[in-house]
Amino acid sequence: MTTTSPEExxxxxxxxxxxLIQELQDENGLVVIKSEVDLHLELAAIVxxxxxxEDKAPLFNNVxxxxxxxxxxxxxxxxxxxxxxxxRFTRIxxxxxxxSHVSDQEIIHKIHETKRLPKVPxxxxxxxxxxxxxxxxxxxxxxxxxxxxxxLIGPVIPRQDIGVIREMWQDRGEYMPFAMCADFIxxxxxxxxxxxxxxxxxxxxxxxxxxxxEGVVSNTETASEGPxxxxxxxxxxxxxxxCTIFKVNSITYRNHPIIxxxxxxxxxxxxxxIWNPFESHCIWFVLQVDRNELRAMKxxxxxxxxxxxxxxxxxxxxxYIPTLYLVGDDIDPTNFKEVVWAAxxxxxxxxxxxxxxxxxxxxxxxxxxYGVKSGRNAWKMELAWKEAxxxxxxxxxxxxxxxxQWEAYGFSSV
Numbered sequence: 001m002t003t004t005s006p007e008e009x010x011x012x013x014x015x016x017x018x019x020l021i022q023e024l025q026d027e028n029g030l031v032v033i034k035s036e037v038d039l040h041l042e043l044a045a046i047v048x049x050x051x052x053x054e055d056k057a058p059l060f061n062n063v064x065x066x067x068x069x070x071x072x073x074x075x076x077x078x079x080x081x082x083x084x085x086x087x088r089f090t091r092i093x094x095x096x097x098x099x100s101h102v103s104d105q106e107i108i109h110k111i112h113e114t115k116r117l118p119k120v121p122x123x124x125x126x127x128x129x130x131x132x133x134x135x136x137x138x139x140x141x142x143x144x145x146x147x148x149x150x151x152l153i154g155p156v157i158p159r160q161d162i163g164v165i166r167e168m169w170q171d172r173g174e175y176m177p178f179a180m181c182a183d184f185i186x187x188x189x190x191x192x193x194x195x196x197x198x199x200x201x202x203x204x205x206x207x208x209x210x211x212x213x214e215g216v217v218s219n220t221e222t223a224s225e226g227p228x229x230x231x232x233x234x235x236x237x238x239x240x241x242x243c244t245i246f247k248v249n250s251i252t253y254r255n256h257p258i259i260x261x262x263x264x265x266x267x268x269x270x271x272x273x274i275w276n277p278f279e280s281h282c283i284w285f286v287l288q289v290d291r292n293e294l295r296a297m298k299x300x301x302x303x304x305x306x307x308x309x310x311x312x313x314x315x316x317x318x319x320y321i322p323t324l325y326l327v328g329d330d331i332d333p334t335n336f337k338e339v340v341w342a343a344x345x346x347x348x349x350x351x352x353x354x355x356x357x358x359x360x361x362x363x364x365x366x367x368x369x370y371g372v373k374s375g376r377n378a379w380k381m382e383l384a385w386k387e388a389x390x391x392x393x394x395x396x397x398x399x400x401x402x403x404x405q406w407e408a409y410g411f412s413s414v
Contacts, residue, residue, distance in 0.1 A: 014097030015191070016208050021075065021258070023094055024057055029082060031056045031410040038064045041398045044263050046409065047076035049390045049402060051269040054083040055411050057091065059258070072211070072253075075260040081268045081278070104334050123192035125207060145223050145245060152180075152246040153225045156217065157362075159319060166217055166244075175216035177201040178246060181209040200250045211253040213246075221245040229388030232281045232366050233266040236385050265388035277336045283365065286325045286333035287312075305354045313359040322361045322368070 013020040024030040037043045037060050050058055060074040079091045090100040092107060102110075145151040156163050169176035179198050195204040200214045225243040229235045262269060268278040276285045287308070294304065308326065312318050327333060331342045347353070363369040370384060386392055390399065407413055 011208070012097045013094040015193070017210060017258070017260075018208075020078075020094050021059065024091065027087075027090070027100060029056050029084065029087075029090060030059055032059045032061060033409050034061055035405075035408065036062045036064050041394060042401065043074065043076070044261075045390060045394045045398050045402045047261060048263040048265055048393070049406075050077045050411075051080050051263065052266060052390055053411075054081045054088070054268070056082070058409070058411075073256065073258045075258050076263070077269070078260040078262075123194050124204060125194050125196055143225050143228070147223065148245075150248055151215075151223075152213070152248060153223045153243050154246060155225070155241070156244040159316075166219075169217075170219050175219060175247075177203060177216050178214070179203040179205050180213040180246075181205050181211075198250075199252060209254075210257045211251065211259060213248050214250040214252075215246055215248040218245045218247060229264045229393065230364050231264055232283070232364065233388045234366055234385040235388050235393065236370060265390075265393065277334075277339055279336050280323075282320065284323050284325060284339075285321050286327060286339055288329055288331065288333045289326050291328050291330075301352070302354070309354055309356050313356050318359055320362050322365055 011019055013023050021030065025032070033046075037046065043060060043063065046058055050056070057078060057080065058076045060076070063072075063074060066072075077091075079095055081088050082090050084090065087100050089102065089104055089107060093100055093102045096107065096110060098107065098110060143153050145153050156166055158164070158167070166176045177200070179201070194207045196207050197203070198205055198212065198214050203214075205212050221244075222242040223245055224240045226240040227235050227238065267281050276282055297304070299307075305326065309324065312321060312324060325339065325343060325347075327339065327342050331338050333339060361368045366385070390402075394402075
């Protein structure tokens with residue numbers, strides 16, 4: 001049995017996933033669903049509707065066949081938006097150890113401030129809750145390899161850190177080891193993160209993680225992944241890609257684990273970033289410019305916009321920024337209505353637009369990977385995509401079941 005001494009400081013919601021769940025429940029931001037829910041479509045449809053209605057986070061304690069198949073409990077929409085007045089960003093705030101009522105701007109400022117603080121090294125300990133159980137077979141995730149149930153399939157993009165690091169291992173002629181931690185909430189806690197060594201390699205993982213998958217990333221093997229509803233809110237019919245195989249050799253997890261899930265699709269949801277307007281699905285980014293400082297620079301619009309464009313788009317984050325709006329200090333960049341008004345009224349086509357062809361964008365953006373090419377007869381084309389939403393991505397009978405049971409699950413009436 002584990003006990004806590006009086007001298008130990010209780011972990012905050014930024015350090016403990018279980019503490020986060022408890023605080024959400026204490027503040028009426030959690031729905032504990034005790035009735036049986038089918039893992040096939042019903043559970044995902046509930047979570048997707050939670051995102052779109054900005055309702056409470058659902059904790060599923062009775063997933064169908066859970067006991068027989070060893071499925072875990074599931075928390076949906078862990079950092080989704082909330083419709084509680086004054087607490088729209090409460091789940092994001094709590095994951096950072098901030099008060100429930102903080103604004104999106106305060107969250108961004110907190111992240112910026114933390115970057116300037118001295119680094120807090122992790123604290124290695126012998127073991128932790130994540131090592132309460134050990135198994136040697138693969139559990140599931142959003143995409144498992146149907147040809148090998150002990151492996152996972154996922155993208156390894158060369159320009160991302162995972163791709164760069166794997167290339168280093170490939171140069172050595174070795175497989176890259178990995179440890180995938182599920183549901184550790186520990187961003188910016190301001191105190192050491194307790195970590196412990198993996199079972200199969202020397203990677204250190206947070207002791208407060210719910211589940212840890214360990215294994216190696218194949219250098220050569222791939223399998224078909226998708227189609228999947230990406231952060232842009234579309235599903236491209238029949239679209240699958242060859243992605244890297246992650247071989248799972250060990251799984252450790254704590255007692256009665258809870259795995260959180262994100263059902264990607266129409267914003268706002270867990271893949272939407274607070275750094276840009278939710279409604280743009282990470283496609284628009286907005287920078288506010290001090291007009292007094294701008295006048296003092298005695299520059300032209302073209303010169304200034306080109307400078308900003310090269311600075312932003314040439315950096316690593318620029319790969320994910322296809323459209324950047326510059327607004328004056330009379331426009332609140334966090335207020336989407338103001339941004340749309342300014343863009344519609346003040347941005348003159350061509351004259352106020354500057355294109356930077358020398359910088360690529362992530363191909364996940366629909367018009368980058370699937371844009372209409374010249375020469376096509378657009379009027380003959382069928383829609384190549386399906387809307388990734390509650391209404392667009394689930395059979396009518398599933399939608400009707402979820403809507404008819406909504407209040408019985410414990411949610412407020414729609």
